[in-house]
Amino acid sequence: MMVIMKKLKIWQSFLIIVFMVILSVSCNKDDEIALDFDITVPDNWTWFILGNEGLVYSAQRNAESTEDSLREFLLIYKEPLPGYNLQLYYTQRKGAIMASDFYVSTVVDDDTVYNGSACKRFIYREAGKYISQSQDTFDVDLITSDYLFFNKDNGYFLNFVTVDTLFDTYGPIFNDIMSTFQFKN
Numbered sequence: 001m002m003v004i005m006k007k008l009k010i011w012q013s014f015l016i017i018v019f020m021v022i023l024s025v026s027c028n029k030d031d032e033i034a035l036d037f038d039i040t041v042p043d044n045w046t047w048f049i050l051g052n053e054g055l056v057y058s059a060q061r062n063a064e065s066t067e068d069s070l071r072e073f074l075l076i077y078k079e080p081l082p083g084y085n086l087q088l089y090y091t092q093r094k095g096a097i098m099a100s101d102f103y104v105s106t107v108v109d110d111d112t113v114y115n116g117s118a119c120k121r122f123i124y125r126e127a128g129k130y131i132s133q134s135q136d137t138f139d140v141d142l143i144t145s146d147y148l149f150f151n152k153d154n155g156y157f158l159n160f161v162t163v164d165t166l167f168d169t170y171g172p173i174f175n176d177i178m179s180t181f182q183f184k185n
Contacts, residue, residue, distance in 0.1 A: 033049050033050070033051060033052060033056075034052075035049060035052075035056060035057065035184075036078075036151075036152075036154075036183060036184050037156070037181060037182060037183050037184060038180065038181070038182055038184060039057065039076070039177065039180055039181045040177065040180040041059045041074065041177055042061075042173065042176075042177070044061060044062050045059050045060060045061050045062060046059065046060055046062055047059035047060075052078070053078045053079065053080060053154075054077060054078070054079075055075060055076075055077055056076050056077065056078045057074070057075070057076035058073070058074070058075055058076075059073065059074040060072070060073040060074070061073070061170075069132070070130055070140070070163060072160070072161065072162040072166070072170045072173075072174075073160070073161055074158065074159065074160050074161075074174075074177065075158075075159045076156065076157070076158050076159070077155075077156070077157040077159070078154050078155070078156055078157075079154060079155040079156075079157070080153060080154050081150075081153060081154065081155045082153045083153075084150065084153070084155060085150055086118055086119075086120060086148065086149070086150035087120075089148060089150050089155040090120040090122075090148050093122075093146070093148055093155075093157060094109075094120075094122055097122070097124065097146070100126070102126040102127050102128065103124060103125075103126055104124070104125040104126055104127055104141075105124060105125045106122070106123075106124050106125075107123040107124055107125060107143065108121060108122070108123040109121070109122050109123075114147070114149075114178055114179065114181050114182070115179075115181065115182035115183075116182070117149055117151065117182065117183060118149070118150075119147050119148065119149050120147070120148045121145070121146070121147055121148075122145075122146045122148070123143065123144070123145045123146070124143070124144055124146075125141065125142070125143055125144075125164060126141075126142050126143075126144055127139065127140075127141065127142070128140040128141075128142045140163060141163065141164040141165075142161055142162065142163060142164060143161075143162055143163075143164045143167040143171075144159065144160065144161050145159075145160040145161075145171070145174050146158065146159050146160075147160075147178060147181075149183075151183050158178070158181070160174040160177075162174075
């Protein structure tokens with residue numbers, strides 16, 4: 001029971017930190033940050049540019065009702081990694097994912113290309129926790145779609161997450177978003 005509570009607290013802390021960063025960035029628009037890639041999300045998604053490295057971009061589908069509290073989201077990370085290449089970056093990230101207590105199984109593991117850039121795609125099932133507005137905790141089965149790129153000594157890690165039962169609905173939307181992802185010259 002203690003392990004579950006510890007994992008829950010870690011998951012809660014992560015989400016709180018992400019939303020604090022999003023809030024602080026959205027409140028301070030004086031310092032415009034320019035990304036070195038373009039990406040377009042659907043009109044019913046809210047997005048934020050967060051920085052030049054680390055967590056650089058966040059997007060989430062807008063709620064459709066007050067009960068719609070567990071929504072699909074995208075996080076993009078940029079990591080400066082001189083001396084790396086796509087294969088090395090992918091091997092390191094995939095190993096960390098598979099070693100996680102939340103990892104369940106692999107759905108897709110392949111090589112692909114988006115707008116001329118080589119990409120490693122890793123889609124997997126993971127266990128998650130959801131805390132409702134009434135503070136009840138529920139186990140949630142998720143499907144996470146990760147896309148990894150390497151460009152100009154930087155690793156890029158795009159992370160889409162949805163509830164497993166909605167993957168058939170949102171997987172194609174994730175693909176549409178990915179079709180817009182491209183590096184700027």
